[in-house]
């Protein structure tokens with residue numbers, strides 16, 4: 204067995220109202236002039252003000268970069284780095300979903316290393332410096348990017364999404380998780396981002412790189428999501444459900460480690476580079492189909508997933524218990540009214556291309572069942588029937 208490691212460079216501070224300590228946290232990190240990386244939707248929802256208040260209270264100066272878009276492209280990172288330098292910033296606050304947090308991490312890499320984020324695609328130039336002090340404040344319970352060691356960036360020229368990181372040097376210094384900021388998230392986004400978190404936990408629990416620490420956090424994330432995602436979607440003001448979902452997303456992010464995930468993310472990420480669709484939605488629609496393909500590769504672990512999702516597996520053959528995990532996730536996707544993949548505009552003619560880019564995605568490696576180009580074709584045929 205190869206030597207494995209798991210390292211968490213991020214202090215996790217959480218609870219309703221925790222955003223109010225953003226300024227003190229920044230000072231504790233020895234910084235005082237942050238670039239706040241966010242998007243216009245977050246600003247319009249009034250969430251930026253909740254971060255600015257504690258900064259103003261301490262008399263800190265700051266700059267705001269609110270141009271983040273979903274599936275953040277390479278040029279956006281360059282623009283953010285320019286803003287960071289122009290305002291002589293010394294730190295980063297990411298406020299938003301995965302796109303804002305990944306953009307901030309990537310800006311952190313560019314301003315400490317020079318060059319363009321393309322140079323730091325995993326496997327090319329190594330990241331050797333710690334990013335500037337960074338506080339990640341998620342406004343969705345989904346990506347877990349506040350604790351992952353990865354940033355996912357879109358290369359519009361190659362029409363792919365690529366990964367940057369795989370090292371604790373890119374992890375945020377502080378994750379400030381305030382479920383109050385998630386209370387107003389619309390039902391469909393609560394559903395999609397929650398399913399993204401579930402896909403992280405299931406893929407990391409079953410992939411070839413799983414280890415005891417990641418198993419532990421992944422299983423509790425699965426349990427919380429099974430219990431609380433429907434509630435958070437059905438009644439957005441359910442404080443307990445919002446808090447548990449926020450924790451589930453962070454735990455699922457912690458299960459990521461430094462290795463790859465599996466076929467759900469190989470498909471969702473490569474698809475998202477080709478057709479601009481919401482990442483969480485893609486994982487939600489793809490998860491039941493991929494799980495149906497994968498369960499045979501690790502039936503014991505799938506049986507444990509079924510149990511974590513509340514299924515009664517007592518007295519069942521291991522295969523039947525494993526299939527219950529697939530069933531439970533399919534039912535969850537149905538209850539959450541996840542639209543079919545054709546709603547993105549993808550057509551059956553796209554299948555050969557989509558299957559090829561999924562097969563070439565680095566996250567194909569480590570999947571619990573061997574994958575071929577043809578297995579991706581079959582899964583896409585089911586999704587675009």
Ligand SMILES: [Fe+2]
Nearest residue numbers: 346399403486
């Ligand atoms: Fe994801």
